[in-house]
Amino acid sequence: MTTIEPVAERRASGLPRQLLRVMGSISVEDELDNKPATDSGEESEEETAQAAPASAQSAIANWQCDRSSLLDRGQFLLDNCEALSDVVFVVGRGVIQREIPAHRFMLAMGSPVFETMFYGPTRQFAADSDIPLPDVEPAAFRNLLRFIYTDDITGLDEDTVLPTLYAAKKYVMPQLKAACVNFMRLNIRPQNVFLLLEQAQQSDEADLVAQCFDLIDRQTYSVISTDGFLEIDQETLRLVLQRDGLSTREVELWKALNRWTDKECDRRGLERDDVTSRRKTVGRALFDIRFPLMTLEELANGPIQTGILTAGESRDLFLHYFAKEKPELPFSSTPRQGACGEEYTVTRFTDVSGPWGYGGGADSIEFTVDHDIAVVGCGVYGASDGPGEHRIAVEFAAAGERGRGQAATHLETELRTDGTQNIFRIMFREPVVVRAGVSQIVSVLFEGPASHRGINGSSKISTVAAGASRSACTFIFSESAESSNGTSVAEGQIPSLYFCLL
16 A cells, blocks of 8 residues: 655655556566666666566556456555646645645546536646645545545544545545545433534534434433533533433532533633632533522532622522522523433332441332333431431442443432431433333442331332423332342332433
């Protein structure tokens, strides 16, 4: 395969005679017979290089004979671009700049822009002039040539697809453009979604933009946890935070906004700890956080303590929780729908009883459900002997997957409770899709004092919110072999699951 050399290393060559040799019109022997003698009787360096073995020369001279298809012949010309080439492109800028030879007729077959450039009434370049392409990357131009010569797109990868898309649009190659867009669609991930979103917006690729936002909605927590999220501009930040379809807890969006603000302060040379600078940096994006959707504990231990909210905003948020006549807030209280719709609750126990101790074992319950649902969290009991604090690890997985490290959700949290028999919510970072009839296990591992426990549990429970348009959703609960701390269908922990119908 011909190596593309830097511009500085290009040398003049006797191309006409080489072309004749490749075409088979002149043999090596003919050339040797007609070469001039030197004064010393020795061959020059150039002559020695030309006097290659006849077998090697004949292999090049007869290249067409061994390639039965147009595709194979196109591949040969691509791999040996100097053979028969009649145009040279100077591609890229600076240290990556390369000279790439090509064939005008092949290019004209692949692009109307090249056809006009080489064969149109207003030709832009002389026949013997190099054509500068400073705005195209060499790797992207090679992908473009490969597609024109062989219909091959295997050179596309995450590093070259965006510049190749640019080249495809520049030279009006809709098939290559479609291949680039399709590659990006198939390779959208949380780690690259913001880069692809930016390029899709710049290229007016509406379908790709929609796919990027769809992934942001479906995998919100994973997306906002990436380094790419910290690099987006404020306009994109607001586009994300304003979406109703985000599928993570509001407090996680607040934490992500805090991390973005730290990074933006660094970019602007501002002090991270200066509240005035932070408020100015975050701008209107602060009002895209739906603070009323947070729990009171999340609000008090997060946004309120940072000082980024004004005294009036903090007061009104507290009044929103407790006052009969709630103040008008500058923050939306509309729930984000995420991957599901309205939230429902299934509660296993009818009564609450005395202490439930913890000695290092897990409390688990297995269940199936007759509808496709998205589980967004689970309920637990808090300390039974006055206020207390627990460290809790929660794991949610399909039955049989937990031991293989395939948990759909694993999170660790701290829970401070007030001694009441209330059920306290632990919400997953993202909804977990549960298919009808597929057994699931939810497990909790507590560290801390004894808690309340549920009693008089039921194995079959039908539940749906009042006024819901769908039929009842029926859960079947059963004992789990993972439950080493005693939770069962009849008693124990995990009194509730919170879910949405799909």
